[in-house]
Amino acid sequence: MPAAGTCRASVRRPQTRRFKTIETRARVERIQGYFGDMAVGQGAVQLRLVPALPRSGLSPEEINSRYPKLTTFDDQWAHILNDMTPMIGAMSDNVANYQAVAALPPFALFPWFFVAPGLIVIGSATAAGGPGRARRVLDARLSDIPGPLVEGVK
Amino acid sequence: MRRMTSRFLPRTITLSTLVVSATLAVPATATATGASSATQPLNGLFRVAASSYFRMVYPGGAKYFKNPYSADPNKTYTLIVAGSDGGLRTGALQPAPAPAFDHHGNSLAGRIIRPTDFAGINFGLATKGTAPAISVSGYRLTGQVKGFTAEWNNLSFSQGGQVTGSYNAQTHVYVLTWSSLISGGPFNGFTGSWHLTGTFVS
Known part of the structure; x- marks a missing residue:
């Protein structure tokens, strides 16, 4: 039985990282090999x-x-195969999916993907002179337009 | 491709190969005996003789899967025998029954071959979707078995591919071979290698 500390550590660890050494093509092929060895062993028995x-x-x-x-x-061999074979299939079919997910940045960084662009936009606006400058530019453009039309815009 | 030497060949295979080779031997007067070089479809039944077999190669081709339940002394060869239809039909489908499996996962598809024990569970064969089509040109067989599937343990594995082989129009003895890479599922990366031999009946 694992120590309580080990359990807590594994819970804290991201789920994807726990499969890092398992969900690889090489590991899947090794398990396929185990399956072949088990089949030979069962046959011998x-x-x-x-x-x-x-x-x-x-x-x-x-x-x-x-x-x-x-x-x-x-007696259980057929049931073992019934369980083991789909498991190997699921492992094998999801190697690419796992690697795609594992390649993503840590989930804790995701809020920053929204915060950072927001900060850039605010910074750019401030550097450009803020909302007051935008209003001045708009007024200058509107001064070129005949009065009756400008009333409608304002 | 691993070269098969007589040391690795099971006795049954060696004998059948000799018989088939002798039967398929091209006569010197091929054209005079009626062998035509024009391509002709062979629609009918490719009867599966007892020396037909299936092999499965591990990913990378390093070794063959051993089936302890094979009737052959060399357990990398799984011998197959004709099912209720007598063999593989061209121009028509031979689908799996419904249900396709029993409660242990044994295949009930028994038309092409008799379901055969593979690692403790019977596998059967069926054709789905596209009917097999095989043609003869002279003594050479070519064609496709795109819809060929192996059924095992509640799973269906596509084993279709392009077939090649030989055919003797006088004796009707044929040899068909093809390989099919398994993509997806528990045997992803394995290659099924099929060798059917017997006689053709139109």
Whole structure:
């Protein structure tokens, strides 16, 4: 069982970072390899070991009582494949998605993507003379237009 | 591509290959015996003989997946036998039944081949979408099996591709081979390699 501190640390850690070493093409291929090895192992249990045990003089009851996990493993193999195969598929299909998400900047920086442009706009406006200057420019332009039309604009 | 040597070939494959090779041997008087170089579609049934097989290559091509349940001594070869239709039809689809799987994930698609144990769960074959089309020109077979799918563990893997092979118009013995890269899913990056042999019936 992990220490409480470890749990708290993993909760604080961003979810994406926890998959950094897992959600890679190389790791997926390694797990695909594990799958192949497991299949060979299960085949050896089912096709060699289980048939060999009765030949050693053990009755089916004795085999079940002495090696219960063999029977369980055999019975559960299809279910293991049913679970494991889609998991590998999901891992494999999401490597690109994960890498795209992981490449994003930390979420804590996101507010600054709105604040920073806002500050730039305000700074630019201030440097250009502020709202008073804009009003003066508008008035100067309006002075070139005939009076009756200007009334409508104002 | 890994070169297959006799050391790695299972006995059944070696014998069948010899038989098929002998049967497909091109006569010296090919044109005189009726072999035409014009391309002709072969619409009918490619019967699947017992020496047909499937192999799966790991990503990168470094090694083959071993199927412990294969009937062949070399477990990288999964031998397949004809299903209820007798083999692969061209010009028509052979879809999977509904439901396509039992509660363990075993495929129930048994028209092309008899569902075969692959790592503890049966896989079957079906054709979907585009019907297979294969033509013969002389002794050379070409065509496509775009809709060819392998069904296993509640999943459907596209195994379509361009096929090549050989055909003897006198004996009707054929050999068809193709490879198909699996894209997506648990076997992403693996390549399925198919070798069908038998006789063609129009």
